[in-house]
Ligand SMILES: Nc1ncnc2c1ncn2[C@@H]1O[C@H](COP(=O)(O)OP(=O)(O)OP(=O)(O)O)[C@@H](O)[C@H]1O
């Protein structure tokens with residue numbers, strides 16, 4: 270089957286926690302090498318979508334395809350093997366493990382030790398502060414450093430799609446700048462990025478395409494630049510501008 274350029278595709282996806290449905294007919298695609306964002310208010314279902322797209326939450330209907338393959342019932346490992354990595358909300362580092370070991374956790378499915386070592390060096394190049402702190406416990410890193418470590422862990426799986434939940438939440442502007450520069454570097458290497466970001470203007474500036482979610486549905490989709498100029502989007506999500 271020809272999969273074309275589409276890395277991830279959701280078609281009318283439904284998802285629920287127990288009996289409570291939270292995603293309704295979500296359709297969304299990410300092409301290879303593309304940078305896409307999902308924006309929307311709290312509780313819209315953004316994190317839930319990423320949980321589905323990384324195998325952490327099963328879906329209740331619709332289809333979820335990676336490289337054109339149906340991922341219904343697939344485990345998180347299966348998504349990782351298909352080169353989809355998830356940087357979760359809250360970063361979730363192992364607090365009592367070193368930075369280096371946290372990074373290596375991202376490579377746990379790989380058996381190409383020499384290339385894993387190369388990728389570790391690549392992560393240290395992208396985030397030099399992590400090289401300085403490689404022996405420090407994950408739990409003692411600053412918020413910005415933790416986010417770098419969580420993204421670095423994602424990179425260690427050699428993803429073709431890196432999904433990041435809340436890039437800038439709680440971080441100082443300088444840390445956000447460093448992270449944005451790093452994302453641009455990662456992106457230039459050909460990795461597609463699906464970004465969830467509370468700062469809507471930053472998200473729209475960084476990405477080519479955007480989806481707006483509200484109460485479990487995609488309510489708008491299109492080019493990020495056009496959305497940044499859309500008065501309705503500005504009113505709803507950039508009230509102060
Ligand atoms: N583990 C869970 N059990 C039950 N309901 C949940 C669970 N996680 C999320 N929900 C509900 O699912 C809906 C979508 O939540 P989700 O976390 O996906 O939103 P979000 O868009 O990521 O919001 P935020 O911007 O606040 O992170 C919300 O109504 C939330 O209360």
Ligand SMILES: [Mg+2]
Nearest residue numbers: 315316317358
């Ligand atoms: Mg969320």
